[in-house]
Amino acid sequence: MTISANPTTETLTSFKIGAVSRITNIPIDTLRIWERRYSVVVPIRSNNSDRQYRNDDINRLTLLKMLVDRGHSIGSIAPLANEKLIERLEIHDQNKIRTKSDDTKKNVRVVVIGEVLSLQLEHFDIAESDYSFTGLYRNETDYTANKQDDAIDVLIYECPAIQGDHVKEIDALFKNSGAKQLMLIYGFTNSAAKKLLRKTDFTYIQAPITIDHLNKEINDLITENNISEDNNFVSDLDSKAPLRTYSNNELIKLSSASATIKCECPQHLSSMILKLIQFEIYSDECATRFKKDGDLHKLLGNLTGHARSIMEQALKKVIEAEAETDSVKP
Numbered sequence: 001m002t003i004s005a006n007p008t009t010e011t012l013t014s015f016k017i018g019a020v021s022r023i024t025n026i027p028i029d030t031l032r033i034w035e036r037r038y039s040v041v042v043p044i045r046s047n048n049s050d051r052q053y054r055n056d057d058i059n060r061l062t063l064l065k066m067l068v069d070r071g072h073s074i075g076s077i078a079p080l081a082n083e084k085l086i087e088r089l090e091i092h093d094q095n096k097i098r099t100k101s102d103d104t105k106k107n108v109r110v111v112v113i114g115e116v117l118s119l120q121l122e123h124f125d126i127a128e129s130d131y132s133f134t135g136l137y138r139n140e141t142d143y144t145a146n147k148q149d150d151a152i153d154v155l156i157y158e159c160p161a162i163q164g165d166h167v168k169e170i171d172a173l174f175k176n177s178g179a180k181q182l183m184l185i186y187g188f189t190n191s192a193a194k195k196l197l198r199k200t201d202f203t204y205i206q207a208p209i210t211i212d213h214l215n216k217e218i219n220d221l222i223t224e225n226n227i228s229e230d231n232n233f234v235s236d237l238d239s240k241a242p243l244r245t246y247s248n249n250e251l252i253k254l255s256s257a258s259a260t261i262k263c264e265c266p267q268h269l270s271s272m273i274l275k276l277i278q279f280e281i282y283s284d285e286c287a288t289r290f291k292k293d294g295d296l297h298k299l300l301g302n303l304t305g306h307a308r309s310i311m312e313q314a315l316k317k318v319i320e321a322e323a324e325t326d327s328v329k330p
Contacts, residue, residue, distance in 0.1 A: 014044065014052035015187075015208060023116070023208040024061045031061070038078035040064055055160060059119050063089065089122075108227050109150060110218060111135040111177070113143050114158020114185065120211060130222055140173065151247045153227050154218060155179035158207075162189040167196040174202075178247030181221055185209055199288065241280075241305025245312040246273065254315070266322075269315040276308040 021028045034040045041060055043051040053061075063085040067077050070089075077085060108131035112118050118136040134150055137143035155177050157170060162184075174182040184204040189197070197204050203221055221227070225243055246254070255270035283301030287294045 014054050015058065017043075017051045017053070019208045020053045020058060020061065022210055023058055024065050025210070026061060026065050034061075034064070034074060034078070038074060040074070040078050055115055058116050060085075062116070062120055108132070108153045108222050109134045110154045110156065111137070111143075111147075111152045111179070112156045112158070113137045113140060114156070115139065116207075117156065117158045117185065117214070131218060149249065151250060152177055152179040153243075154181045154183060154221060156183045156185065156214075156218075158185045160187040160207075162186045162193045162197075164190070164192040164196055167193055167200070170202075171200065178244075178249060180227055180243040181225055183217065183221060185214075241302045242309040244277070245309070245316065246270075248274070248277075254319075265318045266315060269311055269318065273308055273311050273315065276304055276311065280304045280308065 015023070017028055017031060020026075021031060026034075035043070041053065041057040043053045043057060046052050060082055063082060064074065064077060066089055067085060068074055072088070077088070080088075110131045110133050112121060112133060112135070115138050118138055121133060121136055131154070134152070135143070135146075135148060137146065155174060157173065159166070159170070162170075170182075170184065182202045184197075184202050185207055186204060187207050203217070205217060209217075227243055251270045251274050254266045255274075280301050283297045283304060287297035287301065290297065
């Protein structure tokens with residue numbers, strides 16, 4: 001699924017100078033000076049002569065701001081193409097964003113798909129957080145071509161404009177990713193698409209969004225949904241079912257892992273978990289299709305989710321026990 005832009009969408013996804021200032025952390029007066037003296041970007045003009053900036057303008061301004069913060073004069077870097085600006089940033093920033101292997105305490109894995117956000121985050125280290133960025137991708141094509149097999153806890157998808165028919169495509173991307181939660185950062189949408197979004201479990205936020213704001217939203221999402229590697233065995237059936245521990249890919253691998261895990265318990269457990277996941281999805285669809293019994297189907301789906309969580313805990317214990325047995329063998 002790739003949401004392509006058209007001329008109308010390009011016009012809609014422009015931002016006023018105040019929004020650009022908040023996104024890039026460049027004061028409005030500075031933006032005007034950079035444009036007048038160095039022509040760093042050429043914003044389009046609205047009918048009432050207001051500056052309107054496109055995503056490409058924001059990307060370039062973000063790069064320039066990063067280099068100015070690192071000691072470069074705007075006059076020396078303004079003539080450079082974006083590729084050259086990125087090369088200079090690479091020289092300054094040899095250590096990229098920490099991944100889960102760099103900090104075991106940051107066990108919540110976040111993947112970002114989006115031009116503006118990925119560009120900003122590549123050279124931005126968010127401290128004192130319970131998560132790490134394990135993938136930053138410019139667009140969905142980049143994600144599909146370069147994604148890792150690691151499980152995803154939170155998928156952040158940046159989309160300039162959302163129409164009604166896009167919501168189903170975004171949901172398909174989310175489900176195929178195996179992520180536990182989706183955070184949607186959008187530029188513009190309409191009432192029909194907004195109505196469809198309300199029926200989903202997505203967290204959706206309208207751009208522009210600062211890095212500090214994004215950090216807070218991610219941490220809030222982690223806290224509210226109890227996203228963690230350390231799931232408790234005790235399950236309150238009246239509460240919302242816990243999020244998934246394993247992606248579909250992980251479960252499929254475990255169901256065929258007889259060569260490495262001696263007993264067949266992981267295979268049986270994985271198969272049962274996959275079946276429970278299917279029933280969760282089925283119940284959610286029934287709740288939407290059959291309004292009269294909607295509450296009943298929601299209850300069935302939630303209880304199935306609790307059952308799935310318990311089986312995931314059982315699978316985790318079996319895998320840990322097998323790992324311990326292998327480690328003590330001579």
